[in-house]
Every structure is written in structure tokens, then in C-alpha cells.
Amino acid sequence: xxxxxxxxxxxxxxxxxxxxxxxxxxxxxxxxxxxxxxxxxxxxxxxxxxxxxxxxxxxxxxxxxxxxxxxxxxxxxxxxxxxxxxxxxxxxxxxxxxxxxxxxxxxxxxxxxxxxxxxxxxxxxxxxxxxxxxxxxxxxxxxxxxxxxxxxxxxxxxxxxxxxxxxxxxxxxxxxxxxxxxxxxxxxxxxxxxxxxxxxxxxxxxxxxxxxxxxxxxxxxxxxxxxxxxxxxxxxxxxxxxxxxxxxxxxxxxxxxxxxxxxxxxxxxxxxxxxxxxxxxxx
Ligand code: NAP
Numbered sequence: 001x002x003x004x005x006x007x008x009x010x011x012x013x014x015x016x017x018x019x020x021x022x023x024x025x026x027x028x029x030x031x032x033x034x035x036x037x038x039x040x041x042x043x044x045x046x047x048x049x050x051x052x053x054x055x056x057x058x059x060x061x062x063x064x065x066x067x068x069x070x071x072x073x074x075x076x077x078x079x080x081x082x083x084x085x086x087x088x089x090x091x092x093x094x095x096x097x098x099x100x101x102x103x104x105x106x107x108x109x110x111x112x113x114x115x116x117x118x119x120x121x122x123x124x125x126x127x128x129x130x131x132x133x134x135x136x137x138x139x140x141x142x143x144x145x146x147x148x149x150x151x152x153x154x155x156x157x158x159x160x161x162x163x164x165x166x167x168x169x170x171x172x173x174x175x176x177x178x179x180x181x182x183x184x185x186x187x188x189x190x191x192x193x194x195x196x197x198x199x200x201x202x203x204x205x206x207x208x209x210x211x212x213x214x215x216x217x218x219x220x221x222x223x224x225x226x227x228x229x230x231x232x233x234x235x236x237x238x239x240x241x242x243x244x245x246x247x248x249x250x251x252x253x254x255x256x257x258x259x260x261x262x263x264x265x266x267x268x269x270x271x272x273x274x275x276x277x278x279x280x281x282x283x
Contacts, residue, residue: 001027001030001031001036001037001038002036003038004036006036007036007038008036008037008061008062009037009038009040009063010026010037010038010039010040010062010064010066010267011039011040011041011042011056011065012042012065012066012067012068013042013044013049013052013066013067013068013075014041014042014043014044014067014070014071015043015046015069015071016043017041017042017044017068018041018043020041021231021281022041022066022068022256023039023040024281025256025257025260025277025280026039026263026264026277027039028280029260029261029272029276029277032273032276032277033270033273035270037268042065044071046074049071049075049078053075053078053102056095057102062097063097064094064095064096064097064263064266064267065095066093066094066095066263067092067093067094067095067104068093072091072092072093072136073092075095075104076090076092076104079102079103080101080102081101082103082104082105083096083105083106085106085109086106088173089106089108089136089140091106091108091136091139093105093106093107093108093259093263094106094107094259094263105266106140107260107263108141109140109141109147110144110262111255111256111258111259111262112140112141112229112255112259113144113145114258114262115227115250115254115255115257115258116198116250118254119227119250119254120198120248120249120250122197123148124145124150125149125150126149126150126151127150127152127198128151128152128153128195128196128197128198129152129196129198129199129200130154130156130193130196130198130200131145131153131155131199131200131202132156132184132201132202132203132215133157133201133202133203134159134165134166134181135162135203137202138157138200138203139166139169141200141229142155142166142170142179143170143174145177146170146174146179147173149176151177152180153167153170153177153179153180154179154182154193155179155180156181156188156215157181157182157183157184158184158185158203160182160183163181163182163184166181167179184214185215186213186216187216188214188216188219189215189216189219190215190216190220190224191220191221197223197224197225198224198225198227199220199225199226199227199242200227200228200229201227201229201236206228206230206233206236206237206238206239207233207236209233209237211237213238214238217237217241217242218245220241220242220245220247221245221247222245222246222247224242224247225249226239226242226247226248226249227249227252227255228250228251228252229251229255230251230252231251231256234251235251236251239251253278254278256281257274257278258274260272260277264277
């Protein structure tokens with residue numbers, strides 16, 4: 001894609017940001033659709049985030065921006081408004097320029113549901129789900145599953161108090177979904193959750209080969225589909241175990257691609273070339 005005087009700009013703000021696959025995904029989308037835009041990584045130290053947002057405001061050819069760790073929550077008060085999704089989550093992963101203002105959006109949860117459907121043939125309605133973790137990703141996943149009609153969610157987290165807080169938060173918004181909290185430790189048995197059909201790892205455990213197991217992986221049964229939000233490495237110890245037990249598995253690449261596809265659609269108004277975006281990061 002040729003860069004010229006009409007090129008629009010998009011960024012991912014993070015710190016560090018060098019590991020991000022978003023530039024690859026979005027540049028592939030611009031190439032596939034012929035949109036004259038460039039997407040760049042922007043390393044922004046936490047104490048310079050407000051200056052970076054000022055920079056975005058000054059950019060008249062801004063197409064949009066993504067926001068990643070550690071800025072997803074810190075950017076909220078620096079923006080002019082939030083979509084209902086970002087407002088509910090208190091976190092932003094996408095910035096939309098709208099009539100000279102910067103509006104924060106969050107496409108993580110909807111992207112997760114799209115990946116679930118595409119990669120595991122799984123619909124949320126009526127589902128019993130275990131989510132490991134109670135941080136930002138777990139919140140987005142839990143909210144999207146509850147909103148889409150999941151019947152029961154068990155939040156298993158190292159810090160039980162944090163799991164309880166998140167369970168109360170989800171239950172208050174989606175009373176039709178039964179949400180409970182459990183303490184996650186290496187001896188924890190997933191088989192104690194009746195009718196479990198989906199397990200989601202929303203912790204960073206598995207990023208490194210030396211990481212300890214999160215629970216007793218031998219307690220997984222083949223009826224449970226397993227999604228690890230980690231995508232590098234492409235197969236974590238959890239996914240390896242789950243696959244060996246006969247479970248259908250997916251890593252976090254699908255969620256990454258779909259949250260990016262939704263951002264692309266909101267920035268450009270065009271359907272996202274999801275296949276091209278996925279092919280660009282296929283491992
Ligand atoms: P976060 O807000 O920092 O939350 C991390 C969670 O993991 C917390 O619940 C924490 O438990 C738990 N945890 C951390 N270290 C642990 C350990 N050693 N043992 C057990 N639990 C541990 O992080 P996040 O933003 O939710 O991200 C979580 C993961 O999802 C990351 O790997 C991230 O890369 C991935 N992610 C992927 C996508 C995607 O598009 N595929 C999108 C978002 C996030 P405590 O509460 O006890 O500290």
C-alpha cells in the first residue's frame with residue numbers, strides 16, 4: 001500500500017507494544033480492501049498517556065486507535081465519551097474519532113463471542129461456562145457470555161475476593177445468569193462443575209513453558225470445549241492437555257482477529273476482510 005498525502009493513520013497504544021500483532025492484522029485489512037491507511041505501533045509510557053491522547057486529538061487524518069496493556073482503563077478519563085460497552089467494562093480497547101471528539105469503545109467481548117462461534121461452533125445461550133481469572137479479559141468475556149444468554153458462569157480465580165467481586169458485578173447486570181466464584185488452585189477439579197461445556201483461560205498462565213498448571217488438567221472431559229485467550233505460544237500446556245483428552249480447543253488468535261475486525265468496521269464503515277486479517281497472523 002502506497003503512503004501519500006491522503007493516507008489516514010491508525011495506531012495501537014501500549015507499553016510495551018513491540019509484541020503486538022495488531023499492526024499486521026490491520027495492515028492486511030487495509031491492503032485487502034484498498035483503504036489508504038497505515039497502522040502503526042505507538043509505544044506510550046504510562047506517565048505520557050495524556051500527551052499521546054492530545055496527539056491523537058491534533059491528528060486530523062486520524063482513522064482510529066487501539067489501546068492495549070497497560071492503558072485500557074487509564075485512558076477512560078482522557079476521552080470525551082464512551083460507548084455503552086466501554087462504559088460498562090470501564091475499559092477501552094478502541095478509540096473512535098467522532099465529530100472532532102474521541103469516543104472509547106470496547107470490542108473484546110463481542111470479538112470473543114465471534115471467535116467462539118467460528119472456532120468452537122459454540123453459542124453462549126444456555127451454556128455452563130468456567131472462566132479462569134477475574135481481570136479485565138475475564139470481565140469482558142463474562143459480560144458478553146451473560147448478555148448472550150449463558151445459563152451459568154463459574155469464575156475461578158487465584159484471589160477469591162476478586163472472583164466474588166466480579167461475580168456480583170455480572171449477576172447485578174444479568175440476573176438470569178447464575179454466577180458463582182471459586183478459589184483457583186492447582187488441585188482444583190473442573191469436573192465438580194456439572195454440565196460444564198466451555199472453559200476459558202483468561203489468565204496469563206501458560207505464556208511461559210515453565211508456568212505451573214492452573215488446576216488439575218486431568219479433570220477435563222472431552223465434552224468441554226477449551227479456549228485459551230493466550231495466542232503466543234499457539235498451544236499452551238492447558239490446550240495441549242485438553243486436546244489430548246479429546247476436547248475441541250481454540251487459542252486467543254480468533255478473539256484478537258475479531259476484536260480487530262470490529263474496530264476496523266467501526267473506523268471505516270466497511271465490512272472487515274476477516275479471512276485476510278486471520279491469514280496475516282496464521283501460525
Ligand atoms: P489482568 O487484568 O492482569 O488479569 C489477570 C488475571 O490472571 C487475574 O485474575 C489474576 O489473578 C490471574 N493470574 C495472574 N497470574 C496468575 C498466576 N500465576 N496464577 C493464577 N492466576 C493468575 O489481565 P487481562 O487483561 O485480564 O489478561 C489476561 C490474559 O488474557 C492475558 O494473557 C492476555 O494476554 C489475554 N488476553 C487476550 C486477548 C485476545 O484478544 N486474545 C484479549 C485480552 C486479553 P489475581 O486476581 O489473583 O491476581
